Amino acid sequence: MSDIKKVVLAYSGGLDTSVILKWLQDTYQCEVVTFTADIGQGEEVEPARKKAVALGIKPENIFIDDLREEFVRDFVFPMFRANAIYEGEYLLGTSIARPLIAKRQIEIANQTGADAVSHGATGKGNDQVRFELGYYALKPDVKVIAPWREWDLLSREKLLAYAEKNGIDITKKKSGGSPYSMDANLLHISYEGTVLENPAAEPEEDMWLWTVSPENAPDQAEYVEFEYKNGDIAAINGVQMSPAQVLTELNRLGGKHGIGRLDIVENRYVGMKSRGCYETPGGTIMMKAHRAIESITLDREVAHLKDELIAKYASLIYNGYWWSPERKMMQSMIDASQATVNGWVRLKLYKGNVIVVGRDSKTDSLFDPNIATFDEDFGAYNHADAAGFIRLNSLRMRIAAKLYNK
Known part of the structure; x- marks a missing residue:
């Protein structure tokens, strides 16, 4: 990929992505565009601008976007309409942010004429897959640079040494800060x-x-x-x-x-x-x-069908397939179910x-108290109908019992 001229980097301003920024400049001799997303992480994002400038990034190549409304409206809410949950417990908080970041990176790449994108995900995690599946789905011919799969800076000590050698501000690393x-x-x-x-x-x-x-x-x-x-x-x-x-x-x-x-x-x-x-x-x-x-x-069968699809839908998001045709197809069905x-x-x-x-619900409740009541329902429900219903549903079991229980 020696012909890369410009790359859009997902940039937080922290140690890892600051090192990546400098590494891209040195290794690929290319122009770097930084993209910092505010998706409600609770930290100031503007300091990333100052750090990018200090590393030689032109002001017009620094993008800092408030994506909080888009994140919840177009990603979190659709996912919760599906009741998506991975392996019975995980509500996919990290997974659902990656397709939005990938989308905005590709938009910036198109806007600035960049021919590559880069991220700071490691070679062991899920995020590299999520980012890159998003990139390729939205811009099939884009070039992807994943430094953690290329460089030899595979420990925090090496990252810090690289930062010190290149005059990179590492004040974000606080004494006594979180070890996680x-x-x-x-x-x-x-x-x-x-x-x-x-x-x-x-x-x-x-x-x-x-x-x-x-x-x-x-x-x-x-x-x-x-x-x-x-x-x-x-x-x-x-x-x-x-x-x-x-x-x-x-x-x-x-x-x-x-x-x-x-x-x-x-x-x-x-x-x-x-x-x-x-x-x-x-x-x-x-x-x-x-x-x-x-x-x-x-409706009962609509609700049960949705439940049967939860595991598949959640796996698609967890594994990075938000932009896949199958997720979009499932989303159309899920959204249609939400009209009521x-x-x-x-x-x-x-x-x-x-x-x-x-x-x-004053407009869409399917709960009928006249039918559900334990008190007298005055003919709203014919109890005698249950006998035939039960006999028909037991038919296959009765046939089997006569055959095998001799």
Whole structure:
């Protein structure tokens, strides 16, 4: 790839991507465009501009974009319409951010005439797959530079030595800072590495940054009510909110009540098992509430079909296939099912628990109290019909029993 003239780098301003920036300049002798995304990670993104300038990047080649609304509206909300959950527990907080970053990188590459893109994902993780599948789906002929698969800077000590040798600002590395490898966005924050590499070791309490421990959460439960429109939360406690505002407020409520902590060993797409801890307070609340409103607004077979597809849909996102035709096809079906998912849900938040206490829809509820009642239904439901229904459904078992139970 010696003919590369310009590359767009996904740039955080941290140690790894600052080293990558300089390495790209030295190794490929190319022009570098930096792209920094604000997807709600909770850190200032503007310092990345100053660091990029210090490394010789032209001001017109520095892109810093606030993508919080797009992230929640076009990626998080569609995923939660599907009730997507990987291996029964993981709410895909890291996975769902990668297709957006890849999309914006390709847009910048097209805008600036760049012929390559680059990322800071390692050769052991899932993110390299997610980024690059996105790149190729959106720009098939783009060239991809993955430094962790090319260089010999395979330890933090070597990275620091390279940074010092090249005058790269490493003040982001704080004495006494977090020892974990962390990734954050508006949906979650993840923790990996160091003591967590022993799956038998309990995480230290001071690791968790977004949530109080359930033991220290308020002793008084808090009620919250959501209004749904086409499967998405449109208002909280009667206040209309944008998608990013919704998730921000749910993170605040969930963090306050110790909701959304997770400690799992997951199966990475590249083949290894990995132990990770996650905080997803707002997503945990959203998942519970969405299933509650669907319980009264979705037809039984539609709901069951959606449940059968969850594992496949979640795997597509986890493995990096957001832009694949099969995910898009499934999304069309899922979104069509949400046309009737309108109404309200009331939850109780208490010491790490999300408890559904009410749900209703004035326009789309399929719950008929006249039929469901245990009291006299005055002919709304003919009990005698159940006999034939049961006999027909038992027919195959009765035939088999006569044959084999002699």
